[in-house]
Amino acid sequence: MLQVQAIRESKNEFITALKKRNIDAAPLLDKAIALDDKRRETQTQLDKTLAESNTLSKEIGMFFKTGKAQEAKVLKEKTGVLKEESKVLSDTLASVAEELQALLYQIPNIPHDSVPAGNTDEDNEEIFAEGDVPELVSNALPHWELAKKYDIIDFELGVKVTGAGFPVYKGKGARLQRALISYFLDKNAEAGYTEIQVPHLVNEASGYGTGQLPDKEGQMYHVGEDDLYLIPTAEVPVTNLFRGEIVKEEQFPICYTAYTPCFRREAGSYGAHVRGLNRLHQFDKVEIVRVEHPLKSFEALDGMVEHIKNILRELKLPYRVLRLCGGDLGFTSVLTYDFEVFSTAQDRWLEISSVSNFEAYQSNRLKLRFKDKNGKSQFAHTLNGSSLALPRVLAGILENYQVEDGIEIPEVLIPYCGFSKID
């Protein structure tokens, strides 16, 4: 969430920037400032009342010690009144603070200067493209047909066991998927990311920490009996490792990578673009997460983009990089680059990675800080990106690497797979 102090300092800039998200933020920001004024005023009054009460209590103690019970009794009556007052004040404070918090949760992050205005993915800005679209055989198939033909992914079996959107990977399909996971993790480790394994279920506080709660509640699977959520991305457990932490400045950059399955209810999504691996309830993803010094976070973002480009280059997949427009930008993000692979057989772009800088928006919720050189603590910046999301990379490989009598395996993956062709 935004810091009230920042809202006070840059209200007009924020209003202008939030227009790119098609939001008229003026009333929200004004209300936040007004609530914060009220909060501070109440806090001051409460502090005064408590200070008085503390002083009197000490005096009472002294009177008791010196046997002056009568004097103590008089003061006790006074503190009784102060107690009533402070009760009222602290109730007011709690409710004002809660209201302010709820309001701040509703205000999205401030888009970066470079973010284009716009409403939908149509308005995203292509900033880079690379790789040749392969010439495919005349009877090229989409991946769900290929999956059936070579018996490497079974969607029906998944339906039987669980439901739609939970595919079963078989044989070389399963092996290829595992190869991709290992390959991605190795590439990330090579680039300086520390590999970690994290829980796949998180508690409510973690959901709030990274911003999935309260606004995307319906997108997560919730285990009611234990009040836990299945993670929609490794971002949630990995970033929450730092919840409430004060890190040392010299620890920067903090770079982690983790493989996890991801669970998404995808409530409300429908249409022709959800076939096969395009949209699933459970899928695998390798994530990279960074915690950075505020002055270094955009440099870090660029580094992450370059890193992912390198991977796609090695896989020899045609891809492009988009800068998301205000309307398509995630709630908590300042700047997001999406990577898309071109699927020749489907004749469309498939999103395979999303790389974002959240600046201090998550840190403020997480209370993730560092000590600067002056010994002051300030919020760190958090970033994350997919490196990469498996199903669509798999779809891209299956479709773009198909030949007359099978599917070839990208060269870099052969050592991981132990075979060079699916047939």
Next chain:
RNA sequence: GGAGAAAUGGCAGAGUGGUCGAAUGCGGCAGUCUUGAAAACUGUUGAGGGUCACACCUCCGGGGGUUCGAAUCCCUCUUUCUCCGCCA
């Protein structure tokens, strides 16, 4: 799942109703000594809010209560440890 014990500052560990934000040790930082380092000695060292800076307020696992006053008493939740049971 059953029984018992515990939760205090970066760590260890005192503190069972008032002067305790908290002894002491270790660690960290600064200084003295030293060519330099180590040792020794001296000083300093939690977080948040608030202030120009002070003052002041809050925090001893979380929440609630008793009291004029709570780290200390009561309730509750969570977590950890030990023993037993079960088990990948």
